[in-house]
Amino acid sequence: MRLVKNLFVGISAAALLTACGAGGNDQGTEYAPNMYHSVAYEPYSQIDDWEAGRWVTSIEYPKLDSVTEGHAEYYNSNNFNPHKMNMRDPAPNTVSRNKQGWLPYRLGKDSLAYAAATLKNPLxxxxxxxxxxxxxxxxxxxxCHGAKGNGDGKVAGGAEGEGIKVVVNGETKTRNTYNGIANLRSDALKGISEGHIFHVITQGKGLMWAHGSQISPEDRWKIAKYVKTLQK
Ligand code: HEC
Known part of the structure; x- marks a missing residue:
């Protein structure tokens, strides 16, 4: 009798434990699903199937307007917006900002003089x-510019590789050379403003490519600060 009882308890426990498990395409059985499924409008997902998730809950969601019945658990569309979309177009003339709340950089490549004279480092x-x-x-x-900004980085110095042939101390070597890299500590550049540096990083200048798409505005301003310390 005891054995049978133990067996029964064991089997029931095993059955209970496996029945709720999720796996493969089965999400498993959820306890109190309302705790996990947001009732807020999800801007990036939209479920307009009125019945979706009816099986999940016994709650009657309220009627959204005079015509429609209450929707089910997963319904997630906004009946008041065009096409029942959750997210709406931004108002006309709004300009997106990045995470720091900064506006996009609008000065073109040829506006270096203006940028140099007017831009202030916000940091x-x-x-x-x-x-x-x-x-x-x-x-x-x-x-390129070298650790101290002297324009003598590895690329400028010409690291050996499949580049052009140059004569070093009478010996012909093959080097990768990027010509004309500016010495940031030269008399001509020593006094440039942080706005100047920011603009050159963002848009590039002459032989230097633009870095605006690789480096965030905040980081570009940080670099400008650091370049000024090298130039002292
Ligand atoms: C691929 C090599 C290369 C890289 C990488 C590079 N530069 Fe340059 N940089 C150059 C060259 C070449 C010039 C000279 C441009 C010209 O006048 O033709 C230059 C010029 C400059 C100037 C002087 C602009 C002027 O008004 O004459 C500044 C300031 C500058 N770079 C800053 C930077 C900073 C800061 C970075 C890193 C974010 C950087 N550069 C990355 C190659 C590079």
């Missing part, structure tokens, strides 16, 4: 900003 010269700027400079600029 303060704190130790952490300059430390970040150093890391970013080492990532994006060092290989």
């Amino acid at each position: 303060d010269s704190t130790a952490s900003v300059i430390a970040d700027g150093k890391i970013l400079y080492e990532t994006y600029c060092d290989h």
